[in-house]
Amino acid sequence: MRARCWAVVPAAGVGRRMAGRIPKQYLPLSGRPVIDHTLARLLDHPGICAVYVALSAEDAYWQACDHADDPRVVRVTGGEERCHSVLNALRQLALQADEQDWVLVHDAARPCLSHADLAGLMATLSSHPVGGLLGIPVCDTLKRVDADAGVEGTVSREGLWRAFTPQMFRLGMLTRALEDAIREARWVTDDASAMELAGYRPVLVEGEAGNIKITRPEDLQLAAFYLGHTE
Numbered sequence: 001m002r003a004r005c006w007a008v009v010p011a012a013g014v015g016r017r018m019a020g021r022i023p024k025q026y027l028p029l030s031g032r033p034v035i036d037h038t039l040a041r042l043l044d045h046p047g048i049c050a051v052y053v054a055l056s057a058e059d060a061y062w063q064a065c066d067h068a069d070d071p072r073v074v075r076v077t078g079g080e081e082r083c084h085s086v087l088n089a090l091r092q093l094a095l096q097a098d099e100q101d102w103v104l105v106h107d108a109a110r111p112c113l114s115h116a117d118l119a120g121l122m123a124t125l126s127s128h129p130v131g132g133l134l135g136i137p138v139c140d141t142l143k144r145v146d147a148d149a150g151v152e153g154t155v156s157r158e159g160l161w162r163a164f165t166p167q168m169f170r171l172g173m174l175t176r177a178l179e180d181a182i183r184e185a186r187w188v189t190d191d192a193s194a195m196e197l198a199g200y201r202p203v204l205v206e207g208e209a210g211n212i213k214i215t216r217p218e219d220l221q222l223a224a225f226y227l228g229h230t231e
Contacts, residue, residue, distance in 0.1 A: 012078025037111035099172025
């Protein structure tokens, strides 16, 4: 049986760095909440069977979103940290998916994922034994600083990449990797980290720089620009 593809979107965070009352995934962006743009990019791909969205139990904004009643979107309860939210979604997904199926975990606050990047990631990894993630090589000069922001030295950027999402792994492998990481109290901030801790070597697939993550207020304006120039 050919492996199917599913998506998981952790969206239980409160977006503290945005310094606002509304979680960043619900902020208005080009006339729609950020999360609606994100979900639309995933749902537009015919190869994705459904999207599991992990939300806070106290979420008061989801029902006003365009995709709240979409039959291809499944709501699950998120957890304390991102890794807990993803694991909750994976366990729920396992009720209808095979452990060899692919899961694409994508940040709710990355609404500018291009169709080309999504299709390229899926095509590149479809027969890979481990899976991988989108990213781009680091091009800026990197500095190491002390507690007072004093420069201690320059860090070589050779071999360094910025990690993006989606991150695409087999359902069973990723579930076990996250379970092990959480059991050891390692609150990994992305799924590739859990796979690395489990001894795997995910592959990086170069994507577009416009796949930004909204973390600060000024990112909304930049995201609006990218949304108008990506397909």
